[in-house]
Amino acid sequence: MQNGILYGIGVGPGDTGLITLAAVKALSEVDVVFAPASTKNDFSVALDIIRPHLREDVEIRRLDFPMTRDDAVRTAARGRNAEAVLECLHGGRHAAFITLGDPLIYSTFGHLLRELRARDGLAEVRIIPGITSFQAAAARLEQTLVEGDESLVVATGNSDLDRLAKLLDAADAAVVLKPAKRFPALKAALQERGLADRARLIERCGLDGEAVYENLDQVPEKLSYFSLLHVARKGA
Template sequence: MTRKTGTLYGIGVGPGDPELITLKALRILEQTPHIYASTSSKNTYSLALNIVRSHLHEAKVEQLPFPMTREPEVLQEAWEKNARRVLEVLTTGSDAAFITIGDPLTFSTFGYLLKTIKDFEPTIRVITIPGITSYHAAAALIHTPVSEGEESFLVVSGALGAAKLREALSVTDTIILLKTYRHIDEILVSLEEMGLTDRAVCISRCGLEGETVVQDIRSLKGQSLPYLSMMVIKKKGKYF
């Protein structure tokens, strides 16, 4: 007889505020015996784990290290090692959950882990619980619609600077630029060249201690921004 495998839950726990987690996510966490959270291979800090820590009871929490690198071979080795670790639990018939900030299928470690697990064991049952994204929380904080009527918006990573910014703004009405912390000066120059400096707001650590909203983004030049920083850039409309 083939042993029944457990279910893998990918759970988005929201952008940072512990109250911005869904009832469904809480219910799954309360009944799942094995919970995994990603950390950098250089430390053991996990924002996702901090968010849900007060909601956890008897669950076993294990942190999976992922290197902060762009080297494909190093990353692949980490995905495979961590996927096998999760599969060790699932193949015993026990359920497991992987928690991630924001939404588990939007710029998330879970997407890579899921693909690798499926490559190893295509029949593994997976249930994904969506979470509130950082940019929706930021829009709520600044009381600004992400889009209205026939408007469109794009979510773009700023991890490599302003490389995609000009192209993105040519085809949409609003840009959500994530991960602005590393190349803020380059981004500021691009926005100035496009005449959009006064159409952008920078939000850092949304929903967390140290939360800031900067409307005069010129003041950010030369500054060191927190890792959790983003910009909302609107070509039309207004901020409230």
């Protein structure tokens, strides 16, 4: 029996119209969909995006990725998830692992891929890139990210603040994903560098409840997980 194929699929930033044709085609061919989720939350925006493109007989399986700093817990969970995917592939079934945005940018797919390769280096994997949240946000803001020889930093709000500050100092433009938990500190860092006037925050881009904050002082204390900071090019 021939083994199945695993498709690592980026389904876009949230807007159902921003899933690619390649992703739609692959989803129409799979037998199983693996949907990653935090053990604290079983809601899957990615799953909602792909439902219209699935066959009625497709099996949907949740894979838990614990939101913890305990390396032992995370490693054990990643190993279990890789085994679940390989069991499916070795049974001759094609599968998709879906992620918001792109599967190779701040995604759980990278962890799964490493674990899978460690167990079966011959497993067939096809990766389908997706439109990222910062690309969608730039389009929403009508803001060119970079031009010519300019540099763009893509960072996470979970980064060490000193390291992030150095990146902001060096780059011509920046996007900071997942800023919600540390927004006050990020805002202060931008203000200290005279970048606050070039920064805008967009919340739930392309989703219900979308909001754009042109002034960081207007950003509410409670922010959606689906938020990002955009620091525009000088003079933009």
